Amino acid sequence: MRRISYILLLGILLSACQKNTKSEGTNLPVEVISPIKKTEIGRSREYTFLSRPYNETVLSFRINGPVLNFDLWPGQAFSKGSTILSIDNRDFLIRKQQTEALYSQTNQEYKRIEALYKKNNISGSNYEKAKADFLVAKSNYETAVNALSDTHLSAPYDGYIQNIHIEPFQDVKATEPILTFIELDRLKIETYIPEEVALHLYDKEKQKLCQVGIHFDTDPERTITPSDLYVSKSTTNNNLSYLLTAIIPNPDMEWLGGMSGILSIDLPKEERSQNLWLPLTAICHRPQKGDYVWVVKGDKVNSVPVKLGEQRNNQIEIVEGITENDLVVLTRQRFLSENSTVTIQK
Structure with a gap:
């Protein structure tokens, strides 16, 4: 009897708890x-940024060989077209001289046979063979000239060495990364903006209604006006924001890549x-x-x-x-x- 009463009491308590829980x-x-x-009105939206080089290129040779004149340091400057690094060119020079001699010989022979062919003093098959030999020799010579030229690694633009990826006098392979070269005459200022701001900056005409200023942390009172603005036409990987890229001139190397600051944007008044x-x-x-x-x-x-x-x-x-x-x-x-x-x- 006591057991039955205990079970009934337990059932009543459980029922009460369920009722309270549901009520809450x-x-x-x-x-x-x-x-x-x-x-x-009059408020600027502000976004943090890190400056980046306008161009950043990984340079490599198009041929194999041991590197020479390895006296390079990060930060070293080179003008456009100047030689940064060279590969030992002795084998390529010999190859160029050999193909040049054969090219000159087949060229003279081809001209001689061509003159005879025009006078019907030689068969067409002999003429075609001389022509084919000449074209093969010409192609081999041009390939050797290009290979000799490729022993020099030249600067694609005025810039600076950022990173060096090989050791001195290393025997490098074609397309192997040699060094990273950067351009700092201009800088890219990149930051992420929400869609309502992107709608006012993606179009060149709409950009004229906004004021965009760059403020580096090293000189926060100075405002730099970008020469160009670009906004990505779709959201970035986080699917929440758009990439804004501002280009600023830097001819006197006042600023470096990787410097931090604030990008301020004044939107049109009716939108604020x-x-x-x-x-x-x-x-x-x-x-x-x-x-x-x-x-x-x-x-x-x-x-x-x-x-x-x-x-x-x-x-x-x-x-x-x-x-x-x-x-x-x-x-x-x-x-x-x-x-x-x-x-x-x-």
Whole structure:
């Protein structure tokens, strides 16, 4: 009898716990906030950057051989067309002289037979053989000349050695990386921007309505105006932002690659008038759904997709999706589902 009573009591307690749990799940206490509207007239959007060389090229030889005159250092300057490094050219010089002699001989023989052929004093087969020998000798000679020229590794533009990938007097292979060469007469300033900013910079005409300034950390008070701006036409690998590339002249080598700074963008006034901001904790994200927030209407909650903008500390800009009168849930979002009943905590 006692055992039956104990089982009945346990059943009553379990039933009560289930009832309380269900009640809490359907009437969840949450904290809410209304989006803050900020006036942004005259404000600059700022993005960090690292400068990069305008060109960066890995140079290699087109032939095999041991390298000579290996007196190179990172940072060493070379003008366009000047020789940076050479391969021992003795074998290539001999090959060029041999093919040149044969080319000269077959050229003279071909001209002699061609003159006889035009006078019908020699058969067509002899003429065709002389012509073929001449063309083969010419091709071999030109190949030898090119190979001799390829013993020199020349600078493709005015620039500097960045990295050296081989050892002194190493026997290198064709296409093996020899050194990295960079151009610093101009610099690339690269940073990532959200889509609402990209829409104002991807077109040359729209760029005229914006003001873009470059500020290096070593001289933050100085503003450099880029000569060209380019925006990627699709999002980068993170699928959230666009790559902005600004080109700045650097003829006097005032700046180096890898220097940090701030890129500021002043958007047209009508695009900066008023923005809504929320704490980062209010934003939810699911891969299949994207960014969204929970909005309370009456005593029910529903998820609302939002488009995000700039982030500042623990606040983030809401470009579209909600209004300033909406009540956005700040706490316990992971316990919510569509049309859940909630109680707003004061």
